[in-house]
Structure formats: structure tokens, C-alpha cells
Amino acid sequence: MRISEASTKSGLSADTIRYYEKSGLVPAVERGPDGLRRFSPENVEWLTLLYWLRKTGMPMQEMQRFAALYRQGDTTIPERREVLLNHEKRLHRRRADLDRCEEVLAYKIAAYEKIEGGLS
Amino acid sequence: MRISEASTKSGLSADTIRYYEKSGLVPAVERGPDGLRRFSPENVEWLTLLYWLRKTGMPMQEMQRFAALYRQGDTTIPERREVLLNHEKRLHRRRADLDRCEEVLAYKIAAYEKIEGGLS
DNA sequence: TACCGGGCTGGAGTGGCTCCAAGTCAAGTC
DNA sequence: GACTTGACTTGGAGCCACTCCAGCCCGGTA
Structure with missing residues (x-):
């Protein structure tokens, strides 16, 4: 499939996919005779994993290490499992x-409500 | 108190506090006769709130709106309560x-363990 | 033939810090 | 009285992880 489909399936924008590829996070993306990228289902699964890792705060550097391990087969x-753990x-x-933030918010909101009571 | 104490108490770095002040997120920070910032306990409580909001993903713009409301007294x-809600x-x-990410990880880790079993 | 959609590359711009150079000031030491 | 130390100041550069855009190519449709 081409990049737009890989984008909707993985959750990453097309721009981000290209950026990730340039940064060495995505191994072996084929090109068709037209010069356009062709993504295999394995590629998409990998991108989806990257999407979730990034979205939940894994830094680029660590993803690069992870990708390097992935490329080595x-x-x-075992090392990759360590990264995920x-x-x-x-x-x-x-x-x-x-x-913790919920606690802070609950406290603040309660304080606001107390003041609001006295406002009107 | 001065900026370093406000920093340890709020969780924000001194640099970030100065940056927030410049961006209009922190109203009315006094200066001592030496020209250094003096933070009141109310200032620090405000900074701490900003720390938690930011750390859990509130964008700058929204914090600016929130700060503008705060300055108005x-x-x-009621509007501030809305922002927090x-x-x-x-x-x-x-x-x-x-x-969702935990699910993805659990699935991946399980798959790795299955392969690892066959590896050795 | 003209246009449109989808993709390409390289490069500029953005948000939210983070770090640094160069300077001021106060207190402490010799 | 000179020197050092350390906390603070400002303005500006740099960084990460995108995001957007100009300018291009290509295949298909009216």
C-alpha cells in the first residue's frame, strides 16, 4: 500500500512517516516503479508500534535504538523485549x-466552588 | 523567596519560570531592591498548578487564557473552573x-516470548 | 489539452523549553 | 581594600519532534 493508507492505518501522518524513515526508524521501505513508497503489512505494524511508543512518551533516541535492534533480526x-518492559x-x-494532577485539580475545583458559593 | 526556591517548590526549572513570566503566564512577580524576583506563596501555588497542567499536556495557549482569567480576579x-474541568x-x-499502549505492549511482549522459546 | 489528486524532495517554521555568555550584586575571606 | 564565590539578571542561540509548504513529477479523467 502507499503512504496515505499506511498513515490512516498506523495513526502517523504521512509527513511523520517520511520523517521517521529519514531518521532511520523504519527499515526497508520498498519503492514501486513509479518511485513511490510501498508499505508491507509488516511495515504498517511496525509504524503502529512506533505510533504508540511515541504517543506515550518514548524519546526518539530510544526508538532509534529499538529500530536498530529490529533491523538486526x-x-x-530479548533486548527488544527489555526495551518494551x-x-x-x-x-x-x-x-x-x-x-497526582487529578488530585490537584479536584482540590482546586473544590476551592473554586467554595468561592463561587460566596460570590453570587 | 527567590527563584531557586520557587523552582524546587513548584517543580519548574528557573529557566522555565522566567520563560513563563515572559510569556504572560505568571502575573505580578515582585522584585526586591536588588532587582531579583521575589515569589510569594501565592505565586508558588500558581506555578505549581502550571507545572501539573503542563506536565499532563495542557498547551501553552490554553494556559495563557487561564492566566489571563487569573489576572482578572x-x-x-466560573470560567477557570471550566478550564480545569x-x-x-x-x-x-x-x-x-x-x-491502549499497554495492550499493544502486552501483545508484542507475548509475541516476543513465543519466539524466544523457539530461539534457544 | 487541461486539470486533478496523490506522491516526491528539500527546506523553513513552530512550540516549549534548555543552555549559555556576559554582566550585576552581596557576602565572605585574606 | 582586593578577590573570590555564588545566586541572579538579560538576550539570544540551540534543540527536539514534528508540521507545513513550494515546486516538482506522474497517471488518470472530461
Whole structure:
């Protein structure tokens, strides 16, 4: 499939896909005789994974390391699993941030409501 | 208190505090006779709120609107409450993203473990 | 033939910091 | 009284991860 379909399927914009390819995050994207990119289902699965990793805060550098491992084939699977396990920890930290922020918001909103009561 | 203390208490770096002030996010920071910023406890509470809003994804623009309301005094409290309630919705969306990412990771990690079993 | 949609490249622009050079001032040390 | 140290100041450059755009090519339709 071509880039627009890969974009809707993966969630990444076409611009971002091209940018990722340039940055070495996407291995082996074929080109058709017309010079346009052709994405395999495996390519799209990979892009989708990148989409979620990025969206939940994995930095570029780490994704580049991950992509390098991916390019080296199945022998790097234990290391890749490590990367993902590490990212799971990051998700937990983020969730804790959201929880903390909810507390702060609840406190503030309650304070606002108390003042509003006295306003009218 | 001075900027370094405001920084440790709010969580924002001194650079970021100065940047926020320049961007109109922090109203009425006093200066001492030495020309250095003096932060009141109210300033610090405000900065802390900004810290959490920003850390959980509120864009600058919205924070600027929020700060403008803050500067206008207590009559804007209903609107400010709206902004915070809206941000709570954003938190929920982010949590959903984290959940979805966890699913993707669990699936990928399971797949890796299946391959690893066959590797050795 | 003219146009349109989809893709290409290279490069500029953006948001939100982050770091740095060069300077001021206050307090402490010799 | 001179020197050093350290916290702070400003203005401006640099950075990350995109995002947008100009200017181009190509295949298909009216």
C-alpha cells in the first residue's frame, strides 16, 4: 500500500512517516516503479508500534535504538523485549502523574466552588 | 523567596519560570531592591498548578487564557473552573492512550516470548 | 489539452523549553 | 581594600519532534 493508507492505518501522518524513515526508524521501505513508497503489512505494524511508543512518551533516541535492534533480526528479541518492559515502567510513571494532577485539580475545583458559593 | 526556591517548590526549572513570566503566564512577580524576583506563596501555588497542567499536556495557549482569567480576579472563577474541568477530560483521554499502549505492549511482549522459546 | 489528486524532495517554521555568555550584586575571606 | 564565590539578571542561540509548504513529477479523467 502507499503512504496515505499506511498513515490512516498506523495513526502517523504521512509527513511523520517520511520523517521517521529519514531518521532511520523504519527499515526497508520498498519503492514501486513509479518511485513511490510501498508499505508491507509488516511495515504498517511496525509504524503502529512506533505510533504508540511515541504517543506515550518514548524519546526518539530510544526508538532509534529499538529500530536498530529490529533491523538486526530475531536474535535481538530479548533486548527488544527489555526495551518494551522498560517502556511499561514509563507508562506507570505517567499514570502516576495523571493521578497526582487529578488530585490537584479536584482540590482546586473544590476551592473554586467554595468561592463561587460566596460570590453570587 | 527567590527563584531557586520557587523552582524546587513548584517543580519548574528557573529557566522555565522566567520563560513563563515572559510569556504572560505568571502575573505580578515582585522584585526586591536588588532587582531579583521575589515569589510569594501565592505565586508558588500558581506555578505549581502550571507545572501539573503542563506536565499532563495542557498547551501553552490554553494556559495563557487561564492566566489571563487569573489576572482578572475572582469574578472569572466560573470560567477557570471550566478550564480545569476540561483538562480533567484530557486526563481521561491520556489515560485511555496509556491503556491502549499497554495492550499493544502486552501483545508484542507475548509475541516476543513465543519466539524466544523457539530461539534457544 | 487541461486539470486533478496523490506522491516526491528539500527546506523553513513552530512550540516549549534548555543552555549559555556576559554582566550585576552581596557576602565572605585574606 | 582586593578577590573570590555564588545566586541572579538579560538576550539570544540551540534543540527536539514534528508540521507545513513550494515546486516538482506522474497517471488518470472530461
